[in-house]
Amino acid sequence: MIVKKMADLFNKIKSIYKDRLNSLFNRIFVRFMLLSLIIILVLGFSMIYFFYEFHFSSTENEIVNNTQVFNDSLYEAVREDDEEETEKLLSRIAEVNSGQAWLINEEGYLINAYPFLEAEASQVQFLNSEPIFAGNIISQEVEPRYFDRPMLLIGIPIRQQDDTAAGLLVFTSVAGINSTIAQVRSLMIYSSFLAIMLGVILAYSWSKSLASPLKHMSKAVMNLSSGNYGHTIDLEDSYTTQEITRLQQSYNNLSKELENSMNELTRERNKLKYILTGMQEGVLVVNREREVIVTNNSAADLLGHSISLEEKKLNSLSINEDVIKTFEKVFEEQDSQSEEFTLKKSRKDIRVLIRCIPIRVAEEFWGVAGLLHDVSERWRFEKLQQDFVANVSHELKAPLSSIKGSSEILLDGIVEDRDKEKKYLNIILNESDRLSQLVDEILNMAKYENSDFSSESSRVEMNSLLYDVGSIFVNSLDNEKRFKVNYLDEETMIQGSKPRLKQVLYNLLENARKFSDEEAEIELGADILDDREDCVEVYVKDQGIGIPGEEQENVWERFYKVDKARTPGKEEGSGLGLAISKQIIEQHDGEVFVESEPGKGSTFGFKIPVSKRK
Incomplete structure (x- = not known):
């Protein structure tokens, strides 16, 4: 919605610019100015074009003929990776053609040159190398900003049969022909000067009245794009028209709407941040590209990370393999998964339960959300309970076995000696005391948990x-x-x-x-x-x-x-x-x-x- 409003805003600017242009120029001035300029430009450009084409064509043919002599030798030097021979051949080609010779690969990167260039292995920015490696000879003029003077570039494939080893770029100066063309251009400029001056004088007031409000609008839009929402503009009355006024009002309304929308988004984002920060459970949300999108401090603490996990790849994190495997399983099956595992810590091990669920947006799988619970206390308590049951079973079994054995001996009448009989009775009494002590300790534990002293x-x-x-x-x-x-x-x-x-x-x-x-x-x-x-x-x-x-x-x-x-x-x-x-x-x-x-x-x-x- 915001993007659509911005597009409508710029369409209004374009429409106003077009209407204003038509209303400011009268037809007689425009026709006279255009007729004069067309005659001068047609004659001047025709002369420049034919001279330019003749010179460029003859120069291209000369360079191609001079270079064909070195094609086979240069092909072999490149294929054999003989840099010394390649440099010699490039220097001879440059001297024959009174210019420079460069060698490029298929990707357009410079691999050798004469004269020597510091920027070897860099890509040639002003050239599309594909036609050369397709077996075509190309020619183009290179802008002076790449050299100290204007140059003509001839691109020739170094090839044998259908194999192109490299692209040869031959550069030669076109300063002479450009000088002649410049003189013709100067004549055309002098001829057009009076007409242009008249046009400048007439167009000045129009340009100022149109450019000033548009300049203010442009700065305002730049402020808006940089995040300065709520900024409004107030143009001077001398520069405004009905259309500009409507555009100004539309911009100000849009700016205020954006400010309100961004403030609401910020509040919602802060709410989520506070909720995640206050959660004891760890939260880890990963998108389809395995990038961590949302996390909280609890997740970082549980997984042993002192820095934020956001904007990092899941597989690049130094965390427990069970966590990564659980997430990957959800990515593969696109179904909820739950796993429990132990994390090794420097002070003590912790037990973590992780629940991962797939996230779908408009019925399309988007990513995985994981919730990590520290269940160490429950796990330790269950383990202690298991140990306790085993210990109590053992403690009960031993005295019960002694009591049972002693009782059976006494009941069977095997013992007739009074002292031995007393010995077995003492065993029964002592083991009963052991059982009683164990039961008392268990009862005391429950008593102290719920009592007030x-x-x-x-x-x-x-x-x-x-x-x-x-x-x-x-x-x-x-x-x-x-x-x-x-x-x-x-x-x-x-x-x-x-x-x-x-x-x-x-x-x-x-x-x-x-x-x-x-x-x-x-x-x-x-x-x-x-x-x-x-x-x-x-x-x-x-x-x-x-x-x-x-x-x-x-x-x-x-x-x-x-x-x-x-x-x-x-x-x-x-x-x-x-x-x-x-x-x-x-x-x-x-x-x-x-x-x-x-x-x-x-x-x-x-x-x-x-x-x-x-």
Whole structure:
């Protein structure tokens, strides 16, 4: 629609120009001026034409005859790629014809010349080489801007039989004939001068009245084409006519309409930009030529790109092959596709679900739109659940098997010895306790997820908490010297549930004991942070087997267990202890941490806000 309006605008300008021209010239002046000019021009141009044709024809024949002598030698030199012989032949041809000799290939590129030119291997701009390589001889005059004087060009094919090896261009000066022609032209100019002066005087006022508004209109259209929408023009009354006034009004209306349309387009584009920027899902739109047209920051982050992906070819991007394959599959089948894959990251792997759908415009396939979802949390949770089911199944199977075996032995009456009978009963009791502990941990996990401990919250003194936990834990050790407690220098109060905090410390200490050698030291302590005096840090440090860096982030996840191959012979739990501890600390507005190095031990702990210090 906008293009049509612009075309109508220029048609109006053309129409006004034509009407104005007819109204400004009277018929007598035009007829007299045209008759005088026609007589002078016919006589002058006739003389110039016949002289020009005679000279050019004779010069062309002379150059062709002189050059035919060198055709075979030059053909062989070109075919044998003998540059030295080619240059010698070109110099002789140039000398014979008192000019220059160039050699071009079929594409019109210069391959050799005499005199030598710096611009070799460049294309000859003023020549169409096709007729030469079709076996024809051509001639034309070359404009002086390509040389220091006007030249006549003769193009001759260098060929034997039907094989054209190259095109030979011979240039010779036509300055002499042009000088004669110039004299004739000068005579014609002098004869026409008086008539032209009269025409200039009469046409001056007309030209000014027409050119000025058109000049303003031209500048206005240039401003419009450069994006200066909304610009209007106001022509002086002395230059305007009814037609110019209507054209001015049409232009101003069109300019305002364009400004409104562009502003609306900008607003819509910004809306799309803001929507895409705010989306957590990655968006990637690729057209039929495999060029990325639309994307957002989430897509760049998921695919590991720090720069914009737009205006780049899909296959040129350094992204996961599964993404490219999914898009290509939609391009081939033109049907929706959905794939899930893992992207390798420097810190951790992420799981991505990509859904690609074909885009059709007017029933024609245009491109593919892809939506990328980060499903890492769901994927990790499902994996942890699978591991948990396997672990719980294993934990349930072992005690149940012991209970069943012991019960069968007792029921069959095989054991008559009272001590052995007691042994089997103890097995049943211990394994029942194991089952009960596992069920309790699962129930506690659910309980802490949905419960509020505010009813049991109270002021807890940290040194008292450390003492109570340490006193109980030390009794479970064979060697009391391997355990020590580091107390705070002054009384420090926190707000929370003392039983739940005790449970956290019991869990951390029990893990330290479980994964340390029997003589390894275990340390329980607390510190006031230098950079955060309103926070106390409680820690449990051991000299155990340590935890690899890639697994430290996951140890607080429910159901998670460190690779069993790294903990041979160690006791195994349900994988819920640390997850329960993390839940309890977060309910106290705190945060958990772990520092570990394989073979050197681990430090587990938490940071919790101070209620009051004395």
